[in-house]
Structures are given as C-alpha cells and as structure tokens.
Amino acid sequence: MRRWLPLLVAGASLLAACSDGAALTVYSGRSEDLVAPLIQQFEAGRGIEVEVRYAESAELAATLLLEGSRSPADVFFAQDPASLGQVADGGLLAPLPPDLLGAVEAPFRDSAGRWVGTSGRARVVVYNTDQVGAEDLPTSLDDLVGPEWRGRVGVAPTNGSFLAFVAAMILVEGEDRALAWLEALAANQPVDFPSNAPIVAAVDAGEVALGLVNHYYLLRLEAEQGETAAANLVLPGGGPGSLVMPAGAGIVADTPRRAAAEEFIRFLLSRSAQEYFATETFEYPLAAGVAADPRLLPLDQIDTPDLDLSSLAAALERATDLVAAAGLL
Amino acid sequence: MPGLEPLPEALTVEPLPPASPPHPVSRAPGHLWLAGGTVFLLVVAPLLFLLGTVAGAGIETWEIIASRRTAELLGNTGRLVAAVTAASIAIGVGTAWLTVRTDLPGRRAWGTVLSLPLVIPSYVGALAIVSAFGPTGLLAQFFDRVPTVSGFWGAFLALTLFTYPYVHLLVVAALRNLDPALEEVARGLGSSPPRVFRRVVLPQLRPAVAAGGLLVALYTLSDFGAVSIMRYDVFTRAIYLQFVGRSDRTPALVLSVALIAVALALLAAERMTRGPAAYFRPRPARAPRRVALGRRGRTLALGLLTLLMGIALVVPLAVLGWWLLRGLLQQQSIGSVWPEALRSLTAAGLAGLAAVVAALPVAVLTIRHPSRPAAALERTVWTVYGLPHITVGLALVFLGARLGPPIYQSLPLLVVAYVILFLPQAAGAAQASLRQIDPHLEEASRSLGRSWSTTMGRVVVPLMSPGLLTGGALVFLTAMKELPATLLLRPTGFETLAVRIFAAAEESFYTRASAAALLLVAVSALPIYLFTIRDVRT
Numbered sequence: 001m002r003r004w005l006p007l008l009v010a011g012a013s014l015l016a017a018c019s020d021g022a023a024l025t026v027y028s029g030r031s032e033d034l035v036a037p038l039i040q041q042f043e044a045g046r047g048i049e050v051e052v053r054y055a056e057s058a059e060l061a062a063t064l065l066l067e068g069s070r071s072p073a074d075v076f077f078a079q080d081p082a083s084l085g086q087v088a089d090g091g092l093l094a095p096l097p098p099d100l101l102g103a104v105e106a107p108f109r110d111s112a113g114r115w116v117g118t119s120g121r122a123r124v125v126v127y128n129t130d131q132v133g134a135e136d137l138p139t140s141l142d143d144l145v146g147p148e149w150r151g152r153v154g155v156a157p158t159n160g161s162f163l164a165f166v167a168a169m170i171l172v173e174g175e176d177r178a179l180a181w182l183e184a185l186a187a188n189q190p191v192d193f194p195s196n197a198p199i200v201a202a203v204d205a206g207e208v209a210l211g212l213v214n215h216y217y218l219l220r221l222e223a224e225q226g227e228t229a230a231a232n233l234v235l236p237g238g239g240p241g242s243l244v245m246p247a248g249a250g251i252v253a254d255t256p257r258r259a260a261a262e263e264f265i266r267f268l269l270s271r272s273a274q275e276y277f278a279t280e281t282f283e284y285p286l287a288a289g290v291a292a293d294p295r296l297l298p299l300d301q302i303d304t305p306d307l308d309l310s311s312l313a314a315a316l317e318r319a320t321d322l323v324a325a326a327g328l329l
Numbered sequence: 330m331p332g333l334e335p336l337p338e339a340l341t342v343e344p345l346p347p348a349s350p351p352h353p354v355s356r357a358p359g360h361l362w363l364a365g366g367t368v369f370l371l372v373v374a375p376l377l378f379l380l381g382t383v384a385g386a387g388i389e390t391w392e393i394i395a396s397r398r399t400a401e402l403l404g405n406t407g408r409l410v411a412a413v414t415a416a417s418i419a420i421g422v423g424t425a426w427l428t429v430r431t432d433l434p435g436r437r438a439w440g441t442v443l444s445l446p447l448v449i450p451s452y453v454g455a456l457a458i459v460s461a462f463g464p465t466g467l468l469a470q471f472f473d474r475v476p477t478v479s480g481f482w483g484a485f486l487a488l489t490l491f492t493y494p495y496v497h498l499l500v501v502a503a504l505r506n507l508d509p510a511l512e513e514v515a516r517g518l519g520s521s522p523p524r525v526f527r528r529v530v531l532p533q534l535r536p537a538v539a540a541g542g543l544l545v546a547l548y549t550l551s552d553f554g555a556v557s558i559m560r561y562d563v564f565t566r567a568i569y570l571q572f573v574g575r576s577d578r579t580p581a582l583v584l585s586v587a588l589i590a591v592a593l594a595l596l597a598a599e600r601m602t603r604g605p606a607a608y609f610r611p612r613p614a615r616a617p618r619r620v621a622l623g624r625r626g627r628t629l630a631l632g633l634l635t636l637l638m639g640i641a642l643v644v645p646l647a648v649l650g651w652w653l654l655r656g657l658l659q660q661q662s663i664g665s666v667w668p669e670a671l672r673s674l675t676a677a678g679l680a681g682l683a684a685v686v687a688a689l690p691v692a693v694l695t696i697r698h699p700s701r702p703a704a705a706l707e708r709t710v711w712t713v714y715g716l717p718h719i720t721v722g723l724a725l726v727f728l729g730a731r732l733g734p735p736i737y738q739s740l741p742l743l744v745v746a747y748v749i750l751f752l753p754q755a756a757g758a759a760q761a762s763l764r765q766i767d768p769h770l771e772e773a774s775r776s777l778g779r780s781w782s783t784t785m786g787r788v789v790v791p792l793m794s795p796g797l798l799t800g801g802a803l804v805f806l807t808a809m810k811e812l813p814a815t816l817l818l819r820p821t822g823f824e825t826l827a828v829r830i831f832a833a834a835e836e837s838f839y840t841r842a843s844a845a846a847l848l849l850v851a852v853s854a855l856p857i858y859l860f861t862i863r864d865v866r867t
Contacts, residue, residue: 025821031832031833031835031836031838032824032829032832033664033832033833033836033838033841034836051821051822052821052822053738053821053822054824054828054832055816055817056816056835058572058573059719059816059817061576062572062578062723062726063726063817065576065578066578066723066726066727066730067726067730068730070730070731070733070737071730072734072737072738072821086576089576090576157570158557158566158569158570158573159573160573163573163574191560192560192562193560194557194558195835197834197835197836197837198456198558200837201837217836217837220836220837220838221837223659223661224652224655224656224659224661224837224838224839224840225655225656225659225839226658226659313576316574316575316576317574317575317576317577319574320570320571320573320574320575321393323570323574324393324396324398324567324570327398329398329562329566329567329570
C-alpha cells in the first residue's frame, strides 16, 4: 500500500490537471441515451465545452447536497421537479434571469424562480389493448383500485415519478384521501416493479393489464420493437392521475461559470432543443411554440391538476411515509 | 536442482501430522502494521461517516425505522441470504471438484465457462431470466409449459446463479493446493470415493468454503438489482425508498446500519464454520490422480453442468442477443461501447491489483500474527462488504468532496472505492491460501538468515499466488459490473459498461443495453480464460 500511495497521488494530480479546464459541468439526471446528442449540438453551436455527469436524479440531488458549496457542478439538469426542489430548498440553486423563466408557462417552472421546466412528461395509465377493451377502461384513479383490476395493475412504488404522483395527490386531495387510495391499491394486490420501463414491457407482454407510468416509455418501446400491444390513457378529470411533470434545469448557486450555465439553459429552451424533445425523446415541448408528437394527446387537452410544482419536494417526504404506511413497499 | 537449494522443496519430504500444530504467534514487523493500518483507515472511513450520521439522527428518524415492516423485511433478507448461501456452496463445491479432481471431458473449458456467470450484473441477469421464464416470456411464446419465476424463488435463482462462482473459484484454488496423498491413502484403505470426498477432502476445504459462503451471503445482503426485478421485498428496498423519497438522507443511512449488525452475525457464523484448525500441508509436488467418473457419472455430470450453464449463461446471453437483434432490425443504434469497455477494464483491472496489494497485510496479520487489532481489521473489512454500495458511495462522496478536486471524482478514488467495497474477496482468497501454507517454511527461511521481507517475497507470496490471483480476479470481475458506487464516484464523463447498461435499460434502450452487456461478458471472459490457463500450468 505504501509503495502505491505516491502512484495514487501522481495519478490523481494528472487527472486533475486534465480536467481543470473552463468546461461547463452539468449534473444530468437525464440519461445519456436521451440527451447526449443535444449536448453535442450545444457544444458545437455555442463553442462551450461541456462535461456531463450522468446518474439518476435522486442520486445527483443527494450528491449536490453532500457536496454543498464544494460542488464542481454548474448546472443541475434533472428528470423531475422533486429532485430540483430538494436541491433548491437546500439553498444550492441560484435564481434564474427573467428571460429564461418567462420562456415557459406558469405551472412548469419554480414559483421562486430557481429552476425552469425544459420538457413535460405526463402520468398515464398504460394498458394492454388485447386484454382491455375501450369500454372497460378506467375513468378515474378510484376505478383503478376496483375489484376487476385485482392483481392486474403494475406499479413502481420506489420510483421517483410514482412518489411524485403520490405527493401531488397529497397536495390536491389531502393526506387522508391519498392514504385511503394507497391502502385500497395495496389491498388490490398490485404487481410491483422497480421502475417504469419494465412495467410497460410487462403490459405489452400481457403480464399485467394496466400500469401507472410516464407516457414516453411506450413510444420508446415501439421504437425498439416495432408494434406493441399497449396504449396510453390519460385519465380525465383534472386529478393527480393526469399530472404533467416537467424535467428541468437550474444553475448551481456558487458557479464561477454563470454566463455559460445560463447559455446552456437558454439552449435547452430554444426551438431546436424543444424540437429534439418532441421528436427524439417523445416528451412534451414546453417552450418556443413547438408541437408535441402527433401520437400524443396535445398538452392543452390534458386536464392537469392546479398545483404549485415547487411544493412537490416538500410533499415527497409525506408521500414516502404514506407509501410505506399503506404497505406498498 | 534439489539439494542445491535447501528451500523450500527439501522440507516437503516429511508429511506433517494431521493434527493442527502450534500456531507460531510472533510479533508482526512495524511496516506490516503500517500497511495494515493504512488499509484499516480506508475501510473504516465510510463506517465512521455512517456512525456519525446515526449519532446525529433525531427521534423522528428512529420512528421511521422502528416499524413492524422493518422487522419483516429483515426476516425476508435473512431467508434469502440463508437459501442463496447454502445453494451456492452446494453448486460451487460440486463444480470445483468436477473440474479439478475428475476426468470430466473438457475440464479446462468448463473451468472458464463456470466462472463466467459472475460477470453478469445481477440486475441484467435477473431481467433476462424474467424475460425468458416470465409468464409471458420468450420461452412461453415458443413452448406451452415453462416454469415461471418471481418473488423469493426468482431472487433465489438469480442470486444463486450469479454468485456461486465465488465459492467455485475459491474452492478450485484450495483444491489445487491439497496434498493428494491423503486421499490416496484413504482410497487404499478401502474408502469409497464419496466417503473420501466427505471425510478427507471436504474438511480440508472448510476455510475456502466458509470464505466463499461469506462472500455470497454478504453480496446477497447488499444486492438491490436482482431482488427489485424479481419483486422480492428485502431490506435494501426499504433503504432505497427512503433514499429516493427524502431530501434528508439520514433515515436511509441509519437503516443501512442495521445491515452492519447482520454482517457481524454472518461473520461470527463464518468463524464457527471455518473452525479453529489450520489445514496446512506442504504444497503438492505432483498433480493428484483424477477420479474416474465412469460412463454414467460422466453423462450425469455433463448433463448437470450443461443445465446449470444453460440457465446461468445461455439464457441471459440469448435474451440479450434477441434484444440486440430485434433493435437492429428496427434500425436502433448500438451506441458507444468501446471506450466504455476500455474504461471498465482500466478501473476494474486497477481495482483487482490494488485489492491484492491491500489484501496481503490483512491476510498475513490475521493468519500469522493473530491479535485483537488484527481481528478488528478483519471484521471491519468484512462488515463494509455487507453494506449497500449506495451507502458506501454516499459516504465517499461526502468525504471526497471535502478532500477537493485532485482526489474527488478521480479514477484513483473510484479504485479506492472498489477496494473498500470488495477487499474481502481478495483478502478471503489470500487468507484461505495462507492457511494452507505451513508456517514452518517461513521459520526455516528465517532461521537460515533470510530477512522477514525476503521470506515474504521469496517464500510466502509465491506460495500464496494461486489464492492471490483468484482474489484479484474476483475483485476484477465484481468491479466490472459494479453500479451504484461507480455512478456516484467515477470521474465526470467516465462512463463504464455497467453504467451504460443500466442507464440504457432504465430508459428502454434495450438495443444499447444488450450490446453493452454482451461486450461486458466478452471482455471479462478473456481475463478469466487466461487466468484459468495460467492456473493449469502452475
């Protein structure tokens, strides 16, 4: 070990020498598969070098909070408003300039101006078209916990987007209603999955009839395997079942590269980036007047609940408690 | 040559009595303690961070934790650990014996192939098994009746199939060091081959079996990937929920401390299994006579091994191949894989080397100079191994960020993290091989005037080399597929194959995930193959 230490130190300093440039460091909770081409486009177009650290949004939020003011990150680009909210509430995101905030409509940005939504993802019920006819489709969240769906609904209770949906339910309908619904769901023998992608695959395979997921996984699966036996349903009625949550970005408070960081977020809200989200990741564009994929229900036809997404992070804690208390874990 | 060099061949003429001779407890030299102390500081750092967090936790944290559900999950974890460990030992000892001690056709190829399931990340393996054997899986599309797996049995199957190689590899190394004379004497006295195996071979393998079993048990304890895909609720899942669902990570960290208690209990169990005896023999000067399996035995053995590899290797690879093919037909891209492969090999290779270096003082201190500090070092090393990787990763993020830029998010820190996480794999193998080396050899070397360092370098380390190689290979293979700590600690932009596989699968990019996974298995197979070849020659 002793002979090894000098080597270690030498290697470390070498690496530090290599990476100590003026590059913009982005912590991206969005997968490399989704956003790497976009980032290359930014680097080529604006002449700013970008280093991206890809991981899950919750992990990066935890990392940022542990790093505190020592973070090498300049921008946090997250999958969901809850992760952004956690970092913002930790005092680690700087207020954004008005032109960036103004690019996006009201529900899809932080009410305190610390992050802005870059693309939207709708909560949907994905269903197997061979097993479920149009007349049998559920019309509300309460339908989903009815006896006809016993053992036939796929959920991902430890997944961030499910927890955010429960948090929205607490904010819209109150804690008692949320707990009652979760208990009814748990009593209805739902099938547990670790995340959204395997739920959609299981619905397509007919292993479960319905699944509670985000909308774009089905379009991804179609790109992978062609035809599927699944379709998306947006629940009507303006409840938490038809929540649209943005992926978004914020600027790390102590960054010495503020101008470049703003430029990056400006790019994410530009027409070309918004078109990329519409056609490549099948999400809802939120800025620059770009239209969504024609296979999707247009955003203005989704009856989203009236909700301040900035409060989602705080409600997430209660959501976690309720999911555990209902026995869904 | 014999006669010119008095060491160590001349000493092997006299077989030792079977009873355990007195253990020479001497004082360890200062620099050995320095090396051991350095290793201790590295592994104890994440534990101290955890204990500090626990000490600062408020009453509401304890309320979250002290629920009936927590106890239930702990029970589930215990059941899974016990079942996977028992099955892995049964399979691993069997495969090791068949490939080292019998006239099984194609032994060398089997030796390589049987270790390979180790490189399949458990989440990928579990995903593939579900896709193949699930109620509507690939097999169900072609056949009417297929067994389906999920829940306890699914998690049991996946974890057993992807962890038994730990036992296999350690027992192979131990079997190579056994003196065949004992077995031949037993045979000559009229014992049947099964009886010889049970009464003569198995007792000598106890240290290796116990070490391998402990590796399997603690790996199962810390696993999150396979259990989550198989939908079996264990303790790591509760930790994960708390981790994702809260900006305050204290409850998640406090929950992981419960796993420290389980790890300590498993350690105590291992000590009891291993027994007090040290089974050292002079290193065999010749190869053992191989047990003839006979025609029926050969058919049975080949049938069982084929079945095992069919489920543990062919099915996962076939599913990955199918995903790749399906995606390519839909004009999906494979994405970038070669730079990722190079990075995986670099990081895992360095981790294997560093772990062997760090394992040496641990093994020598604990076996040759047993003392309280040495025991504390050993227990600390193993306890960390039972912690979820995300916990250790977060601890190192916290500490690393305070150390600053040259170290934080650098390759050396990632390698150090791998060493902290996987050191027991190298240390266990090193200890098992050192236990089989007669301390009289070292005493002889010292009495002939050689210094302690020379004795270590010229006598002990060369004799330990099969164990050290095995340990390095285990760490390499495990580091190749490690995910949670890699995600947290790698240098920014340092995407490895494991990171690629997980990120792509998470977003349903199955084509890219399977291309990266197939490459991971392929590039890991080569070192295993070379390692097996080398081992056969020595």
